[in-house]
Amino acid sequence: MTGRGQAGAGDLLALVRTGRATTRGALQQATGLSRATVGQRLDRLFRAGWLREGAGGPVDSPLGGRPSITLEFDDAHAVVLAADLDTRHARAAVLTLTGEILAEHGGPLAVEDGPDVVLGELGGWFAELLVKAGHRPDEVCGIGLAVPGPVDTETGLVVQPPIMPGWDGYDIRGRLARAFRERADTGACAGTEAGAGAARAEVPVLVDNDANLMAYGEQRTGYPDCSAFVLVKVSTGIGAGVVVGGSVYRGVDGGAGDIGHIRVGADAPCRCGSHGCLAAVASGGAVARRLAESGVPAASGSDVRDLLAAGHPEAAALAREAGRKVGDVLATVVTLLNPGVLMIAGDLAGTAFLTGVRELLYQRALPRSTAGLEVVTSRLGERAGLVGAGAMVVEHLYAPERVEERLLALGV
Ligand SMILES: [Zn+2]
16 A cells, blocks of 8 residues: 555555455544545545445444444446356356356357457357346456466466467457457347447456466455465366465466476377476376276366266276376475465366375475465365456456546546
8 A cells, every 4th residue: 555644545445345444434544544535535436336335334433433334345336257268168257346156157168269269259158148147248347367378467468378279479358358349239238328338448358377367266265364375277287376475476477387287207298299298197188088098988177077076986096196196296386385275176176186186295295384284175166267367357457556547537
């Protein structure tokens, strides 16, 4: 926050949103602003529709005197669109500003069909989901997209993605914004002139790696007090997301956590064009290949997930073996980062895989690094990426440094 007595409307909003100060008196105390200045800034937030009075009624004021009205972030003044692309499947949703899913759709969508086709299709999904959720295109404040590859979040470009042919350097933000606008204009949800017109103004699109956003979604909703959180997604590929101090740790160019292409020595060919990658020997795709070789019908991580759920003994044995290989790499990750939570997510995340991870992790990592470590499976399941993508958009748009500009744009 800016210095004491300098807090802007965005700082006040942040204090209310995080629950650190939710009355006028508490805001005065937290910021050092006068009652009149707090009042002026709150008035702008009320006029924008971003704040509302709390349902709980007045509470005692920290400054004494009359009980104060509590303030809340108004999570119904806009909605967020989010999508999570896996290699062959995608999910999309309409979410409230506090992360509640209002409408959701999942279906086959192959990243190898290329960004033009995939993002065009997502635009259509978004238009239909908005209708289902009972919201208009002009109520959408932003779009968040999770992709299975490394992303430069400054530009929204994927950077040399191993398993996304045709996506390298492609303008994902522009294409998705256009796909949404075209479908919102021509689709069933262009019910009003205002709706269609407002959708024509460019909707901000934010893009990040799927494991990063799953980690962000899971940490915020399930482990908000965990200051070092690691999520490993094991599906058709393998990736990791790291949340440190409440923020995704991305490294200098978005490459942090891309553990799937660490060479572990085997000579199995990898989809990235190399050999011996962790993903080539321990992912859902790798387990599916091993099963297919021995006559069990399996072609992808999701097929393996179904076999594991049905208690297939060979699938379980291979998943445990894959877990040991991943656990070996995670011993280094855990030693380096000393996380409080290590979450295993994705198609292979189940008892057999987790057993394998634990076997190698506790054998190889220093006891000091694992003493306070919880090894868990996903809580949000296939919704983790959507929840994380929605939260990324909201945190970006309502960050104190962006609030002033947005309030001015709204004319308040
Ligand atoms: Zn590879």
